């Protein structure tokens with residue numbers, strides 16, 4: 001039976017954009033009970049654009065979920081999307097059977113079916129949730145999830161900022177076959193563009209039809225309203241399925257305090273943020289004077305202006321806002337090394353398990369991506385015992401970056417491209433640079449036992465086989 005998609009409440013988009021700062025009294029109410037309903041949806045990020053797609057509870061992003069750390073989460077997932085689905089809780093440390101991976105941690109929920117997710121919200125931070133069966137998340141099945149830390153520093157205003165773009169599914173399918181003529185849209189002097197070699201096709205994998213922040217294309221979204229003197233916290237998620245994003249707030253530096261929801265030892269101030277697919281950054285700024293500024297991503301496409309939202313003090317909403325150039329030249333961007341700081345050497349580590357992965361594309365099968373020459377499900381799983389100290393290294397032989405993600409754990413990112421960090425970053429997803437880029441993770445296998453996916457979060461690469469498992473054995 002065809003159900004009508006849920007109608008979004010009138011202010012749905014606004015509710016996603018502006019969230020009340022954490023209120024310690026809310027901590028007493030540490031229970032989150034929600035129904036998440038996946039269904040077809042006509043997504044309209046601006047007055048003259050409409051796309052027939054999928055959504056949770058009739059909005060893209062789906063409802064913002066929020067609970068205090070340790071709180072009980074009970075989500076009743078109902079699937080009417082016309083395809084099987086699951087919900088994965090990205091960045092959570094939870095029992096394996098709640099992880100939402102079809103065929104591994106649960107059977108996919110068929111169309112018309114439902115599933116109860118129940119777990120305790122751990123750890124605190126900016127996290128998210130998304131479909132994990134095929135390309136459901138690419139079509140719109142995702143949302144942000146904030147887990148509050150009761151004794152954290154207070155922000156006067158807090159905004160969740162979800163970057164997302166409407167994928168042209170034709171180009172997505174072409175990319176899966178290893179051919180796509182989507183134009184490249186990164187800033188001209190970005191790491192992504194500079195990685196291009198003579199003779200490379202100037203192609204991205206997927207073409208995007210609209211660019212959004214919190215489900216709106218500028219200028220159609222409501223402004224983020226701030227007051228002079230406010231210390232403002234942004235919780236930013238890159239929900240684009242294939243592309244890294246650079247983000248700036250005109251007239252302000254941004255102080256990054258958390259990577260993937262996890263506190264940095266030392267905050268770092270930058271001009272521009274850089275977020276790989278599925279990564280989150282928490283960044284703060286202070287409002288020093290009245291004004292109107294654009295919070296915008298840097299893209300070199302004619303529709304780049306769409307991925308922006310106005311930040312304004314009262315009465316300034318109608319004045320023409322300050323913007324930024326789409327170039328990175330002469331400005332400081334967030335980098336892992338900038339946040340971690342250079343160390344002379346890595347501290348010694350007696351790893352019980354080590355694994356090395358060469359990331360590449362299959363030279364013989366277009367659209368197939370490999371780890372050590374093999375594609376999912378043929379990449380051998382990494383077997384660990386509970387309590388093992390694990391070290392994983394990646395080496396990227398391909399010409400594209402790979403946002404590698406591990407389910408159910410946080411790892412310490414201890415080095416990239418041969419440079420050890422003085423202050424390892426706690427993350428769940430991290431970009432391996434193209435052309436021989438390297439990366440090292442360390443973690444203790446002290447999460448919940450089970451089978452945990454480890455994969456590239458670029459949807460094209462993941463579905464093309466760049467995926468394996470970390471499997472706990474007795």
Ligand code: C2O
Nearest residue numbers: 088090278405453
């Ligand atoms: Cu956001 Cu398999 O992950």
Ligand code: CU
Nearest residue numbers: 402456458461
């Ligand atoms: Cu990849």
